[in-house]
Amino acid sequence: MTTIANAVQMINTAKKITFLTGAGVSTPSGIPDYRSLKGVYQGIDQPEYLLSHDCLVREPKKFYRFVKQLYHPQARPNIIHQKIAALAEKKPVWVVSQNIDGLHDKAKTPRVVNFHGNLYDVYCCKCHQKVLWENYLIRDTHENCGGHLRPNIVLYGEGFKEDVINQAIHAVKAADLIVIIGTSFQVAPFNQLLNYRDSAAKVMAINQTALAIQEPFTMIQCAAEDLFNEINI
Template identity: 75%
Template sequence: MTVINEALEKIQAAKKITFLTGAGVSTPSQIPDYRSLKGVYAGIEQPEYLLSADCLNHEPQKFYQFVKLLYHPSARPNVIHEKIAALEKTKSVWVVSQNIDGLHNQAGSKNVVNFHGNLYDVYCRKCGQNVSWQDYLVCDTHQDCGGQLRPNIVLYGEGFTDATITLAIKAVEQADLIVIAGTSFQVAPFNQLLYYHKPQAEVLAVNQTALAIQEPFTMVQCAAEELFDAIKI
């Protein structure tokens, strides 16, 4: 039995699955990742600073010009998002995603924790009003009150809300199968969520490069869309 077939059997057999997803889940939708040779950070000095609370506060136009590069409004869910959403018809499914593109929600997944937020959720820092992302891409000043607009994403130097952490932990705790997909799984605190899985839960990782996880798991080293395309619903 190939490792892909073994992974497919685990997914079919599981009753409660939690997917922990990263940038590799969205690259088939033509959304670039961050750190690859063709990623968003390629050729940019101090990209983490450009996505930091310090940059937002002290050099807001530099932050704004960079964050606009992360928007890909024409992107659509791919087979990975679609299969995860379809699995909800027969199983208890949760998604905890590092991605800020909202594609899991767009695909129809109901139980989604956007761990790092959502680019398309924009609000005014002065009055708190929600504003359309379309307006934000035109100007980062709120027309109603003159306040600064920003996307509701977690920037470097910002903390996570207790509600987000609690819901993500709950999603991991309830699963009998954890599927890590499209992520190197090296960024904390996201990679620390695995600590909360049930002792009897199985862990499956699907990624183009092998992961180093300090506990038993099944590694499927391939593009995530290759495995998900083979899932029968």
């Protein structure tokens, strides 16, 4: 069984790393995940609908009430974000994140692909003007044109932008070590990114529950913050 010490050595000796991160990376910053017993979806009927394009169009007020609770502007990058950003100063590092909280950007990681977008990037659906997220938390209509505001995130029922997909594929192809952190790795197309890795690249997963991945990989079953605490940079 691979230990935390072995995992740290793999990260330290890798020349080019791409981190594929999920909600478990942000929970130590006080941001709840989606599907756990304490997650955002717990106790909600049809939560995917509330985070869908259909809900935005048909019931914008219901969409707005749900999305507002996803904002945690007081959250700060934790040891995982910080150590990844520090590694990026020493060697080529990419992050492809499912998270929409922007914490990798707050940590000043230079090469981040926000695969599902960013809650703090808000625009008007009518005139397409950018709007401060602080204003969005006060009202969901644009004071200039009356159009509905929305965060620039990928909703259920929406497609992914080609440039985002291409950036993510490039990040995976570039790595000799791919580290999956804090995600069940079951949501497509994020979980299909491994298909684009170099055949010689190693894959490691750091998660509190074991993952089922088709490709050969090293599983580290622990809290990711415990492992990143052991990385000295």
